[in-house]
Amino acid sequence: AEAKLLEAASVVFVLGGPGSGKGTQCERIVAKYGHTHLSAGDLLRDEVKSGSELGKQCEAIMKEGKLVPMEVIIGLLRAAMVRSGGSSFLIDGFPRALDQAEMFERMVKPAELVLAFDCPEEVMEARLLKRGETSGRSDDNAATIRKRFETFVSQSMPVIAHYEQLGKCHRISAIPASDKVFEAVQAVVEGKAV
Numbered sequence: 727a728e729a730k731l732l733e734a735a736s737v738v739f740v741l742g743g744p745g746s747g748k749g750t751q752c753e754r755i756v757a758k759y760g761h762t763h764l765s766a767g768d769l770l771r772d773e774v775k776s777g778s779e780l781g782k783q784c785e786a787i788m789k790e791g792k793l794v795p796m797e798v799i800i801g802l803l804r805a806a807m808v809r810s811g812g813s814s815f816l817i818d819g820f821p822r823a824l825d826q827a828e829m830f831e832r833m834v835k836p837a838e839l840v841l842a843f844d845c846p847e848e849v850m851e852a853r854l855l856k857r858g859e860t861s862g863r864s865d866d867n868a869a870t871i872r873k874r875f876e877t878f879v880s881q882s883m884p885v886i887a888h889y890e891q892l893g894k895c896h897r898i899s900a901i902p903a904s905d906k907v908f909e910a911v912q913a914v915v916e917g918k919a920v
C-alpha cells in the first residue's frame with residue numbers, strides 16, 4: 727500500500743539558503759493550492775522535541791549548522807509522506823546535498839518541479855537574526871548562521887545546479903517582500919512563468 731501511495735504522488739522541492747523564506751512561501755502555497763507541506767527542518771525539530779536518542783544526535787548536528795545523516799532525514803520524510811495520506815507534496819529544505827537527491831529518487835520518487843529561492847547572505851542573515859530574537863531556535867545565532875551558510879554553499883548549491891541542468895528548477899528572487907515573492911511563486915506553480 728505504501729509503494730502504491732508513493733507511486734501516485736507528486737513531489738515539489740523548495741530550496742534556498744537558510745533564511746531565504748522557504749517556510750514562509752510554503753505556508754502561502756499550501757493555503758492557496760492545498761499541497762501537503764513537509765519541512766525537513768520541522769521534522770528534525772519534532773524529533774528533537776520527542777527527546778529520543780536520535781533527536782539528541784540531530785540537535786547537536788543542527789547546532790553546528792551541519793547536515794544530519796541522509797538516512798535520518800529521508801526516513802523521516804518517507805514516513806511523514808505515508809502517514810499524511812496526501813498525494814501532492816511540497817517538500818521544503820530538502821534535498822540539501824546531491825547524495826540526498828539521489829537516494830530520495832531511488833527510495834521514493836523524482837521531483838516534478840523545483841523552486842529555488844535566491845537571496846544574498848546579508849539579507850538572509852538579517853532575517854535569521856531577527857527571527858532569533860523570538861524563535862528560541864538554537865541555530866538562529868550569528869555563529870551557527872555562518873556555518874549554515876558554509877554548508878549551503880558547499881553542499882546545497884550543487885543540488886540547485888543539478889536540477890537546473892535537468893530543466894526542472896525555477897529560480898525566484900527572495901529579496902522582495904513576501905507578497906511579491908509569492909506572485910513569482912504563483913506564476914511558476916501555475917505554469918505561467920517565462
Ligand code: B4P
Pocket residue numbers: 743744745746747748749750751766767768770787788789791792793794795796799818819820821822826853854856857865874900901902903904905907
Ligand atoms: P531549516 O529548518 O530548513 O532552516 P532554514 O533553512 O533556516 O529555513 P526556514 O524555513 O526555517 O526559514 P525561512 O527561510 O522560511 O533547517 C534547519 C537545520 O536543520 C539545518 O541547518 C540542518 O542542520 C537541518 N536540516 C534541515 N534539512 C536537512 C536535510 N535535508 N538534511 C540534513 N539536515 C537538514 O525564513 C527565515 C525568516 O525570514 C523568517 O523569520 C521569515 O519570517 C523571514 N522572511 C521570510 N521571507 C521574507 C521576506 N520576503 N521578507 C522579509 N522576511 C522574510
